[in-house]
Amino acid sequence: MNKFRKRFEEAFRLYFILVTLISILLMVLGLMFDSDRVFGYEVFLSPLIYAAIGVIPCFFTDSEKELSMKMLIIRRAVVLLVIEAMMLTLAYSAESIPTERKGVVPGIAIGIVVVFILSSVIEYVFELAGARELNEALLAYQNSENERL
């Protein structure tokens, strides 16, 4: 239960990082390829839906095995490929995305890679903050243990 909760918390955090980054990506791609287009309010749902799709692999790629750094990188690459495939399938099936226009599909594909890398960087920044707290706790622990000895 605790494991599931932790995974859910991580997915939740990643979800909101993705919502923000995808909103920015949609704005950039929109300005580049379809700047005259007018949308209704329902367009605000798009980042929420795309982010939800981006989070799905989190629930299937978490293994109990202690993976080596090489295996972790390979796993991340596979996750990226799966997300690319899902997003491009969605892009081709959605009528609102002009995939027939030159540059739109590569733009989406590159955008997904950029969002993927940025979300990893933001998560790393969060973990850095966590590590800073742990280092402070480690120092306090070592001081108290040394006093005890």
Add this chain to the structure above:
Amino acid sequence: MELKLKKVPAEEPEVLEIRCHKVTDNIQEIISFVKSRQGQLCAYVEGQSIEVPVIDVFYAESVDNRLFIYTAKESYELRLKLYELEEMLKGKSFIRVQKGMLLNLLKVKSIKPALSGRYTALLKNGEEIVISRKYVPDFKDTLKGRR
């Protein structure tokens, strides 16, 4: 084996004597346990027995069903299982950080994040040990005094 316990006055030294026909693995295990309680681990290098102070141990690792302890520069083999050593060192500054590894928190210089929720512990001798994701919550709880 018969077990005898005799209380002695405070001025007399405390003695634990084992009388046995042969030093079996079980006896060796008892010796290791007693020594660990006294801050010493009974280790082996090329078949020779040597006592290693617990405070000098950086980490212990189980490799192919053999248990090794690592000090700043040396490594020694212990004739124990990892879970037995973990039990012996309970209450000391050792914590499980991987399925087959115990880490001495007093020998950690700093901690930095690794990929996917894991952390890397930089030891005072320059070595790096990965704290696997599964053991991160226990690690945090120990440092924050919740365990």
